[in-house]
Structure formats: C-alpha cells, structure tokens
Amino acid sequence: MAETKPKANAVEMDEESQRKYDLVRSIGEECIQESELKNLILKKPGFRLYDGFEPSGRMHIAQGVFKAMNVNKCTAAGGTFVFWVADWFGLMNDKMGGDLDKIKVVGEYFIEVWTGAGMDLSNVEFRWASDGIVGNAASYWPQVMDVARCFSVTRINKCCQIMGRKEGTLTAAQILYPLMQCSDIFHLRADICQLGVDQRKVNMLAREYCDASKRKLKPVILSHHMMYGLLEGQEKMSKSNPDSAIFVEDQREDILRKINQAYCPLKSTGKGVDTTAEYTMRLKEDDLQNPCFDYLENIVFNKPDPSITMGGQTYTTFESARDAVVNADVSEIDFKAALGDAVDGAIKPIRDHFRDSDKARTLLETIQGYKNETGAPAKKSTRRLALSTGQDAVFMVYAPFASYEYTMEAFLPLAEAMSSAPVDSQCILWLPDWASKCQNKMEGDLKVIAQCYAVLVETLRAFLPAATFERFEVLFQSHGILRDASNYWLSAINVGRSLTVTDILTGQGDDESCAGLIVASLMFVADTMGVAGDSCTVSVPAELKVMGDIAHKYITGLDDPAVVAPRVAVREGADLYLREELESGLKNQDAILFLMDTQIELPRKFKRAFCEPQNVTFCPLLSVVRDIVLPQSGALVISRSAENGGDIEYTTYDSLEADYASAKLHPGDLKPAVQKAYLAIVDPLLKCFKENPMAKKAVGDVKKYAKQAKSKK
Structure with a gap:
C-alpha cells in the first residue's frame, strides 16, 4: 500500500528548531515525511533515533566514520541515538562459533571504534538484543506476531532480498527477519528510523503497520546514503572484498593504495541509475557513479568546517572540489593524493585510539586471538525448548487454534485423544495462544484468545473423568515458550533457515495468505521439538496435518541422535453438519x-x-x-x-x-x-x-x- 503524502501545510519553526531540523535532515537521502520530522523536533526535544548492527566481521568507513558523523549531527540537534546491537542475531547466525560472550566482545569493539572516530556518546544508547529480546520475550514476540498477522506473505516478500525472491528460494526465516526488524522499531520506542536506503522497505512496513493497527504516531523514515564500493560496478561496499572499501583497521599505505586504484570516471558512463527500480539503493540521479566523489562528499565534506587542498588550491565546498576535478583544473593524480590524505586523516584517530586506550587495545587483541584459534569447533547440541520433566514418554495434545465457536467436530476428537494417553507418559494439553495470534484469530487479541481457551479447558474438565483430565498439565504455548525463550526462538529460526516459503505454503496457503501462517508453522515445528523422543507423541487436529508433516520431516533430518522425531497423530473429526450445503458452498x-x-x-x-x-x-x-x-x-x-x-x-x-x-x-x-x-x-x-x-x-x-x-x- 503506497503511502499518500500529506498536504503541504507549512510548519512554522523558530530559528533554533530550524537549525536542528536542517542538521538532522542533512543526513538523510530521503525523509518520510518531512512535515512529521519538523513536528517531532518542535514537540519532542528528546526524540529517539535508531539504527542496528550485527557485531561480526570488519567495520568499513561507512559504518565507522560516516555513521559517527551522522550520529553527532542527530545528538547535536537534541536527539538520543539508540543502537540496537544485534548480538542475538549473531548467535542465531552462528557468528564467532555461536559463542554469545565472544559476540558481545566484538560488539564492545565496535563501540570503541566509534569512540575513536569521534562519536559523542553522551546521548547514545547501546541496547543489546540478547537482553532486549530474551529479557522482554513476553512483549517482544507478541509484537512480532502482531506485525505478521497484519500483512500477507506477498507484502513481507517485498522487504526481502531480490535474489531469493527471483529464484524461488526465499526461506521462511527471511520472512521472519523483516517482521522482527519492524518490531524492533516499536520495542525501542524509536521516533526516527535512521538506517540506510537499503532498509527503507522494512521501515516503510512499520508505517503501514501503524495504519493497520491504528497507531496514531508513525516513525519518521530518515534513510542515509549507501556509499559505493571503490571498484567499478559496486553499488555498495563489500566486507568480503578488502579492496572494495576503506576499513577502520587499514594502515595509511593500505588507504593510499586503495584510493589510488579506485574507479574514478570523470564523464558520464551512460549507464545512469534507475532510481525507480524496486531494489535500487540510489534515490538521487548520479551519472558518474564515481566512488571517489562519494568519499569526497560523505567523508571529507561531511565534517564541520570541511576543506580539501588539491594541486595547491583549497576548496571549501564539495561542489567546487568535484567540478575542479571534472573540469581538469585538478589532475586525477593530485585529486586521489589529496583524497587519500583526507581519508587517512579520518581513520587515523581510530588507529590512535586503539594504540593509546588500554581497553580498546585489549579488545582488539582479544578479537585477534579469536581469529587465531585452531581446531574444529565442537559439535553443538540442537537448540530447542525441552518440555520433558524427565519421563521418557511425553504425550502432547495440541489444541485447535482459538475460536469464538469451537465445533463438536473438533472437541470430541480432542477429548478422545486425552482419554487415550499412555499410562506412564507425561501429559501436556498445549494451548497455542501465540500461534493463534499469528493466524489473526480473535483479531490477534490475546485476552480474547485466553478466554476462548478458558472455555475449552473448562468444558474438557467437565466432560472428561476427573482422573483423565488431572493427568494433563494445561500449558499455554506462551507460558511454555517463556520457560526458555532464547532456545525456543533460535530453534524456530533455525527451522526457518532450512525451509523455503514454498515448503510451508504448499497445502496450507498461497502468497496472499497471512504472513503469520509462516510464523505459526515455524512455531509448530519448535513446539514439536519440545517433546522430541521415540516414545513421544503429538496429537494434532486435522487442520494441522501439513504442519505435522513438515515437523516430522524436519526433525527426522536433523543430524542429532538426541532429538528423535515424535509420532504425530492426526485427529480426524467426523462430519456433523446437519443439513445439505448451500449452493454457495457456505455452511448454515x-x-x-x-x-x-x-x-x-x-x-x-x-x-x-x-x-x-x-x-x-x-x-x-x-x-x-x-x-x-x-x-x-x-x-x-x-x-x-x-x-x-x-x-x-x-x-x-x-x-x-x-x-x-x-x-x-x-x-x-x-x-x-x-x-x-x-x-x-x-x-x-x-x-x-x-x-x-x-x-x-x-x-x-x-x-x-x-x-x-x-x-x-
């Protein structure tokens, strides 16, 4: 759904507010919407901006120096900048061998880089995802589910990488990530999403979600420029190619060499930039696509009182410096020599910080030690929620999704399944409240969903012999998950990385289905893994047969003898419709x-x-x-x-x-x-x-x- 632009009503600003607005607006290649940004600066002095980073790999100049400059502009305008340190995502992606403590060390290293780059940390918050997601699982995950229930798979698809979409290999986890990123915005109470242009589709999803969920205040989307890679044809920097960017640990000779060999066209290539393309990272026309000019504008002339001296002449604006090179007033050799010196000048404070600060130096040495560790990593056990209390046999009866009107077709097989529980088994009646929210049951209202299950539980209590009912632990899915939320969601996401969207939708829905179907399916597999064992059984309603098949296939394929697929027993209900069906196919x-x-x-x-x-x-x-x-x-x-x-x-x-x-x-x-x-x-x-x-x-x-x-x- 395309967002309509508000009417152009001028927002009157005093001189100081205008200064703050100009400062913040200058960092964005695009702002949605400018009028909202002006109102925010006028009415909320302590506005909050957010960006996120996964502490892994190397940090290039755009992440380090360019980001520090932009953050300083935001905080100088009165904002608080919140960094979402995605260490939990690093754990999920098995970075640093899946060792969360090591990932946190890398995160601390990134913070030291920004300190060295001159970032003013007085109004900067670093929020660790491992603390935020795990420590606030009871509120964080329902927010993810609420986003999921509001959109179709097709809409979320648009936030995902083009490669997976075109090849039909998009994984279920790739659907989950945008839902989580959208939820991060609300979890962090961000007023402004200050990420790169490459993240604008996910950020726009947050604004659409506000419409769908009737939230009055939408986050402002302030997308910063994505810097080119230094080599020809590189739309952005690449951490896998060391010559594609200047990295914060580069020495002076590395910087000068990279700048000297960088692509530097002075005439239009004729290729142009399609700023209307669905997946473009460019919102401004750029006939030259010259990465050297990119560094000139966004590194050299992005700091206070900037200037550059080339060929004996000093230039105080980006435009004048660029034009001098394009018009051959300054040679390419002199330009690159001056640019190399200027870029090295931006990186040198970081090198000096890691030389002079004991903390920074120790962190760097620790990380370098990780890289030198030898030997194959130890095989890790499968992450999962373990619901067994020690008994070999677990009998889980999976209740139907929440409904205003449970049918006897569903109720009687449920009661029969509970009556058939093996004598010596641990019995669980599993109430999938969170999965029901994902599927938009009861319009996603967890209070209503809880009351629906209260009806179901009390009627089962009345209908079954007391001895039968009392054998069962009545467990809401949400309560079970919160016993070990981290391992549960890591297991669900690992499932999502192994299954394509097509795997899940086949037999259950299509691209126009609610995206919550994807999340609910991953949760079902994670639920089933919670009672994995060759003496265990999961009894499921007929509507979950496809999910049951997916779970059995996935768990069977795990290379872990400690996790054996339980038997999935499908409850087939009788057809108890009392009349002939209407011609429309609807039921009376x-x-x-x-x-x-x-x-x-x-x-x-x-x-x-x-x-x-x-x-x-x-x-x-x-x-x-x-x-x-x-x-x-x-x-x-x-x-x-x-x-x-x-x-x-x-x-x-x-x-x-x-x-x-x-x-x-x-x-x-x-x-x-x-x-x-x-x-x-x-x-x-x-x-x-x-x-x-x-x-x-x-x-x-x-x-x-x-x-x-x-x-x-």
Whole structure:
C-alpha cells in the first residue's frame, strides 16, 4: 500500500528548531515525511533515533566514520541515538562459533571504534538484543506476531532480498527477519528510523503497520546514503572484498593504495541509475557513479568546517572540489593524493585510539586471538525448548487454534485423544495462544484468545473423568515458550533457515495468505521439538496435518541422535453438519453443532436437521449416532408406541442403518431419539456453562467479543 503524502501545510519553526531540523535532515537521502520530522523536533526535544548492527566481521568507513558523523549531527540537534546491537542475531547466525560472550566482545569493539572516530556518546544508547529480546520475550514476540498477522506473505516478500525472491528460494526465516526488524522499531520506542536506503522497505512496513493497527504516531523514515564500493560496478561496499572499501583497521599505505586504484570516471558512463527500480539503493540521479566523489562528499565534506587542498588550491565546498576535478583544473593524480590524505586523516584517530586506550587495545587483541584459534569447533547440541520433566514418554495434545465457536467436530476428537494417553507418559494439553495470534484469530487479541481457551479447558474438565483430565498439565504455548525463550526462538529460526516459503505454503496457503501462517508453522515445528523422543507423541487436529508433516520431516533430518522425531497423530473429526450445503458452498451456522450450544438452541437444530426417509447416503443424524452417540453411550434407544413397533435399542450402527434404509425406522422416531441421546452426552457441558463461574464468565466474554467483531465487519 503506497503511502499518500500529506498536504503541504507549512510548519512554522523558530530559528533554533530550524537549525536542528536542517542538521538532522542533512543526513538523510530521503525523509518520510518531512512535515512529521519538523513536528517531532518542535514537540519532542528528546526524540529517539535508531539504527542496528550485527557485531561480526570488519567495520568499513561507512559504518565507522560516516555513521559517527551522522550520529553527532542527530545528538547535536537534541536527539538520543539508540543502537540496537544485534548480538542475538549473531548467535542465531552462528557468528564467532555461536559463542554469545565472544559476540558481545566484538560488539564492545565496535563501540570503541566509534569512540575513536569521534562519536559523542553522551546521548547514545547501546541496547543489546540478547537482553532486549530474551529479557522482554513476553512483549517482544507478541509484537512480532502482531506485525505478521497484519500483512500477507506477498507484502513481507517485498522487504526481502531480490535474489531469493527471483529464484524461488526465499526461506521462511527471511520472512521472519523483516517482521522482527519492524518490531524492533516499536520495542525501542524509536521516533526516527535512521538506517540506510537499503532498509527503507522494512521501515516503510512499520508505517503501514501503524495504519493497520491504528497507531496514531508513525516513525519518521530518515534513510542515509549507501556509499559505493571503490571498484567499478559496486553499488555498495563489500566486507568480503578488502579492496572494495576503506576499513577502520587499514594502515595509511593500505588507504593510499586503495584510493589510488579506485574507479574514478570523470564523464558520464551512460549507464545512469534507475532510481525507480524496486531494489535500487540510489534515490538521487548520479551519472558518474564515481566512488571517489562519494568519499569526497560523505567523508571529507561531511565534517564541520570541511576543506580539501588539491594541486595547491583549497576548496571549501564539495561542489567546487568535484567540478575542479571534472573540469581538469585538478589532475586525477593530485585529486586521489589529496583524497587519500583526507581519508587517512579520518581513520587515523581510530588507529590512535586503539594504540593509546588500554581497553580498546585489549579488545582488539582479544578479537585477534579469536581469529587465531585452531581446531574444529565442537559439535553443538540442537537448540530447542525441552518440555520433558524427565519421563521418557511425553504425550502432547495440541489444541485447535482459538475460536469464538469451537465445533463438536473438533472437541470430541480432542477429548478422545486425552482419554487415550499412555499410562506412564507425561501429559501436556498445549494451548497455542501465540500461534493463534499469528493466524489473526480473535483479531490477534490475546485476552480474547485466553478466554476462548478458558472455555475449552473448562468444558474438557467437565466432560472428561476427573482422573483423565488431572493427568494433563494445561500449558499455554506462551507460558511454555517463556520457560526458555532464547532456545525456543533460535530453534524456530533455525527451522526457518532450512525451509523455503514454498515448503510451508504448499497445502496450507498461497502468497496472499497471512504472513503469520509462516510464523505459526515455524512455531509448530519448535513446539514439536519440545517433546522430541521415540516414545513421544503429538496429537494434532486435522487442520494441522501439513504442519505435522513438515515437523516430522524436519526433525527426522536433523543430524542429532538426541532429538528423535515424535509420532504425530492426526485427529480426524467426523462430519456433523446437519443439513445439505448451500449452493454457495457456505455452511448454515444453524446446522453446525457447537461446543457452546445452549439447551434452547440444540432442539431447534435437531428439529431442522435433514432427515429424508430411507436416505442413508446422506443422513446427518445417522452420522451423529455413529460418531457420537454409540462411541459415547454405547446404545441408541428409540421410544415409540407398541403399534409403531415398540421401543428398540441399537448397539451397532449397521443394524440402525439397515432398519432406516428399509423404512422400519421413521425420521419422526429417529430425530427425538438422537436429540435426547445427544443432550444426555453434552449435559455435563450444559451444566458447566450454568454452574461453573469461570466457564460462565468465559462464555459470556467470548460471545460478547464475537458480537463486537461481527459488528465491525
């Protein structure tokens, strides 16, 4: 959804506010929206900006010097700059051998680089993702899920790398990352997203999310320029190619050599830059695409009171210096010599800091020691949530996703599964509240979802023998996850890195499906891994059969003998629809047997049930007897007068069907008998809704929410 620009109402600013605005605006190649930025600076002196970095690999000049200059402009304008140190993502991506302590050391090293580069840290916060995500898992992950439920797979797809999209190899994890990055903005309470142009699509997603979730204040998107690589055709710097950029640890001779050999066209290449392309990193026309001019503008002339002396002449503006080179007033040799000196001058304070600061020097030596470590890394155990309390056999019954109206088709197999739990097993009734939010059940409202599950749990308590129900630990998915949130989500993301989006959508949805389907599927596999073992079972509703197949295949393929795929048992519910389907294919709600049906509603439903004489091909009431009455009660008693054949008891379905087909049993006798038998079976449920205060409240709340949701449509 393209964002419409606001009406051009001028925002009046005093001289000081204008100064602050100009300072902040100068760092962005694009600002969405400028009027919002002006209002923010006027009304919120302590506005917050955010950028993130993963502490891994080398730091090039754009990350170090260019970033330090931009941060100083923001803080000088009164802002607080928040760095999201993505150490947890480094752990997830197995950086530094998956050692979080080592990753944190690298993060501290990055901070020392910025200190050496002259970043004023007085109004800078460094927030560690390992603390933020794990320590605030109860709020962070529901935010991710809320973003996921608001968008289709197609929309999130647009935030992902073009290579995966075009080749059809986009992984499920690549869908999850933009959802997390979007959530980071709200987790950090950022007013301004101050990242590179390459991240603008994810940042725009955050603004769209504000519309979808009815948030009034949107983050301002202030995207900084992406500096070219030094070699021809490099749209950005590459850490894998040491000659593509100046790195903060480069010595003077390295810098001069790289600048001297850098691509430096002085006439239009004719290639131009397509600023309208979907994946461009360029928002400004640039016929030359000259990386040397890029360094001149964004490194040399980005500092206070800038100047450069070339060929004996001093230039105080970027434009005058560039034009002098283009017009051959200054030779390329003299230009590159001066540029090399200027760039080295920007890097030298960093080198000096690591020479003079004991802390910085020790960090650098420690990191260099990591690089010199030899030997194959030890094989790590599979990260996962472990739900077993020590018993070999775990029997998990996976409840259906939350619903305003659970059907008896779903409830009865659920109750039957709980009744069939092996004697010596650890039993868990797993309530997937977070996965329900992902799927946009109850419009993603976790309070309503909790009440839906309260209805389900209390009816199971009433319906099942006490000894059966009490064997089960009733565990909300959210509560289970929070026992070890880090390992749970690392396992879910590892699943996502192994599965493509196509793997998950096949048999479940398409590109227009809610992106939450992807997240819920990854969570299902992580849930299943929580009870992995050859004596373990996960009982799932029929709607989760595809997820069950995905989980079994993934876990079976793990190279870890300690994690054995549990048996996935699919609960197939009977078709209990009481009438013929409408021509539209839709179902009449009055023909469905719901868990919360009342003593008034049920007789009406049975009275209107389709029940054609002698028609055994389609007779819903016969199905009710076969799939509910006989399994639950053992017999169906027909009460009728002696002249109509007298009372008869059916204990087998075949005899009942035969008599109905031959007209020995009339619909007028079958209907009241089935209604009476069914009411007797659900009598514990009806009493529960009347007598159990918790169930009574939950049912009332759920019906209230359902009515409100219906009125919004």
